[in-house]
Amino acid sequence: MQHVSPIREPLVTGGKTYHDITEDVCRQVEAKPNARWAAALAVSLVGLAIFMYSVYRTLWFGIGEWGLNKTVGWAWDITNFVWWVGIGHAGTLISAILLLFRQKWRTSINRAAEAMTIFAVICAAMFPVLHMGRPWLAYWVLPLPNTFGSLWVNFNSPLLWDVFAISTYFSVSLVFWYIGLIPDFATIRDRATGPIARRAYSILSFGWTGSAKAWSRYETVSLILAGLATPLVLSVHTIVSMDFATSVIPGWHTTIFPPYFVAGAIFSGFAMVLTLMIITRKTFKLEHYITLEHVESMNKVIILTGSIVGVAYTTEFFIAWYSGVEYEQYAFINRAFGPYWWAYWSMMTCNVITPQLFWFRKIRRSLTATFIISIFVNIGMWFERFVIIVTSLHRDYLPSSWAMFSPTSIDIGVYVGTIGLFFTLFFLFAKFFPVVNMAEVKAILKSSSGVTHHPHKTMHGTDKDLNTNTHHSNE
């Protein structure tokens, strides 16, 4: 028995019963694909086709298909890589950090957010692999015995740390996500009518029965995985930031990068979660599970992390001046007022100014406003990475090697293509997997649904309408 303050808003509205949760979540898994879903998938598949074509061009003709030059050797590829990895971080934050903090509102959004993490990391991984130019030699990044010596990989390099960080992050997130899916697959399996569905979900559910001992272990495993994933997610973006911070490029060589990048990652990730959740709740009619309370909570995280990145931008500028290093000073003046001023000010507007609108409760609880602002944040965070990477590189120590970067159609194609890849995976997930964690939502239902229960009445097993009593809906 837990005490919940009466001023807390219910997390599940509409007076749902356990069975209603099963029905509402399984509905789109069991139903025939509807036209809206098929149309959305078709659009994503077009994006995926663009991705395939751009990858073919990159592999067949080489990295020369991209707009990189000798001065700007890293541009959209690494921008997109950091952008996607950052987006992924919100999923782990919701599923792991909020689990440790016992935030119950995470239960109805953690499944989709973790799926987003996994798909975002898949998209992110495409960029460094493609930038290798010869992805079939990608296994060279692993410390494998080889015929060159054995010449081992360089463990002093942040790029190698990235290999370990991203692959650990991906596999641990995948396992965490899958463990959570097992009980829900069992629910779908036990409801399945068709032989194919029953077999498929039998295999996926690993023979789960929901016995008390298994649940006890399941909870232990979730808690420990959350405890492991929390420092892991922080380490991943810290290491990503070290790709820059350990170099001697003005504008990159700063100690503020790790916390600044982690905050930015959570910021952009929550924006993407909001973008996806607002679409998902509408499409799959999950308004009773993903409520305005959830949207508001996420918007609060956005104000916090948005303000942190705002402080970081200002600090960077201040430190550049305070350091007295003319190259640092030039790098920052060039960022704000040089040829890429528009990217810098887009970043400032989208990341620092727009999220501040969430100080108003009305805006925080407006779906339209939240959706628009979340798109702004996604764009702003892309510009942040672009600004950090391209403006620091394009004018280096030697003015004779100064250059500008402009993307080719293949650069744009790979980027737009990964968005297609992401949404293709997400729509397939939304159709065949339960998008809301049924077991966890059921577990919080009694304490957080706003339904008045009378357990003493049911002691004799007579009161059947336990879950259909009075409830307060807030919509």
Place this chain on the structure above:
Amino acid sequence: MNKKFVLGIYDDEDVLLTAIENIRAAGTKIYDVFSPYPVHGIDDVLGIKRSRLPIVAFFCGLFGTSFALWMQIWMLGFDWPMIIGGKPHIAIPSFIPVTFELTVLCAAFGMVITFFIVSKLRPSLRVNVFDKRSTDDKFVMAIEIKEGVTDLSALNNLLRTNGAIEVNEKEVVK
């Protein structure tokens, strides 16, 4: 050998917890309880001991740490030493990130694989679910019937007075 069970079906977690306590106090052994979600407090009333999986995770993590450190020190310090950026061959600070990642990786995978093994979870077409509603909205308490020992009507009575909404019998083919 086939086993027979009496299944008490419940629809409320608090009723279930009280029922488990009363039934165990009455001297009846509960075979297992199946629920659609983890019921808090069920471990205590059923007498389930705390899982030792965190210990597994700790030792797997420890293995990850030692393996990662050994691997990096041996590879860069002894097997093929190279001067990289004027740093010492064995530059412990720059080995920390990989060490940390491998610690987490080994701890997570070691624990999860152990969890699958001890809970007998594996991809399989054969599923022994006593009552399919236990993955939806009902809590199912299974009590094994011992031929000639178990008094079925008394058991039925015990379950019903403790709030079971249904009492069924089920034979499980092993």
